[in-house]
Amino acid sequence: xxxxxxxxxxxxxxxxxxxxxxxxxxxxxxxxxxxxxxxxxxxxxxxxxxxxxxxxxxxxxxxxxxxxxxxxxxxxxxxxxxxxxxxxxxxxxxxxxxxxxxxxxxxxxxx
Amino acid sequence: xxxxxxxxxxxxxxxxxxxxxxxxxxxxxxxxxxxxxxxxxxxxxxxxxxxxxxxxxxxxxxxxxxxxxxxxxxxxxxxxxxxxxxxxxxxxxxxxxxxxxxxxxxxxxxxxxxxxxxxxxxx
Numbered sequence: 001x002x003x004x005x006x007x008x009x010x011x012x013x014x015x016x017x018x019x020x021x022x023x024x025x026x027x028x029x030x031x032x033x034x035x036x037x038x039x040x041x042x043x044x045x046x047x048x049x050x051x052x053x054x055x056x057x058x059x060x061x062x063x064x065x066x067x068x069x070x071x072x073x074x075x076x077x078x079x080x081x082x083x084x085x086x087x088x089x090x091x092x093x094x095x096x097x098x099x100x101x102x103x104x105x106x107x108x109x110x111x
Numbered sequence: 112x113x114x115x116x117x118x119x120x121x122x123x124x125x126x127x128x129x130x131x132x133x134x135x136x137x138x139x140x141x142x143x144x145x146x147x148x149x150x151x152x153x154x155x156x157x158x159x160x161x162x163x164x165x166x167x168x169x170x171x172x173x174x175x176x177x178x179x180x181x182x183x184x185x186x187x188x189x190x191x192x193x194x195x196x197x198x199x200x201x202x203x204x205x206x207x208x209x210x211x212x213x214x215x216x217x218x219x220x221x222x223x224x225x226x227x228x229x230x231x232x233x234x
Contacts, residue, residue: 034216034218034220036201036219036220036221037217038156038221045195045216045224045225045226045227046148046156046206046221046224047224048220048221048222048223051211051220051222052220053147057222076140076221089155089156090129091217091219091221092219093216093219094219096169096170097170097173097176098158098160098161098171098174098218099161099170099173099215099216099218099219100146100158100161100218100219101158102155102156102157102158103218104155105155105156
């Protein structure tokens with residue numbers, strides 16, 4: 001299956017809000033409420049930030065929120081902080097062979 | 112504390128083999144599917160294989176099917192990835208990740224990740 005489509009980069013200033021999009025098809029993002037978002041700092045393992053489109057795991061800041069409209073899911077980070085500068089990946093449930101597909105990743109720069 | 116610790120990475124020649132291991136602790140290992148996700152240098156994440164909690168269900172990306180084998184030993188709380196016929200394009204950091212449940216519709220959600228094992232395929 002094809003990877004989900006994310007913008008290569010986004011940027012924002014401290015205190016601002018940004019949104020990262022993740023576009024798929026009706027066979028993945030649009031067909032199910034099974035979308036996750038991951039944060040990955042350089043040289044580190046990814047960290048789960050959002051699951052089931054809009055749910056936050058325990059310990060994740062409420063500045064991170066998720067939503068979905070049609071075939072596009074979105075991650076919004078409000079009150080940007082310097083430490084939010086990172087790569088962000090979306091993933092979605094999809095049909096076989098693996099039942100999971102990732103986005104290509106988005107580099108967030110906090111100016 | 113839930114932890115995953117990979118081992119077994121290294122440098123291997125094209126056509127060679129390598130086996131990665133992932134030792135799990137802090138959760139009931141057999142109750143969760145497990146996944147191997149790789150990241151080539153400067154690239155994004157790619158799920159290469161998933162295994163159900165009992166070990167009876169296994170799934171592979173087309174890019175590794177027929178060359179890689181995922182398995183698990185629930186008595187040892189350990190996940191494995193046997194990699195054969197390795198190619199230069201298999202060079203990546205390989206992460207072991209815990210799936211948030213055992214049913215296939217959970218496979219998209221990886222809630223715990225290991226630190227990664229580096230595999231370099233080069234002559």
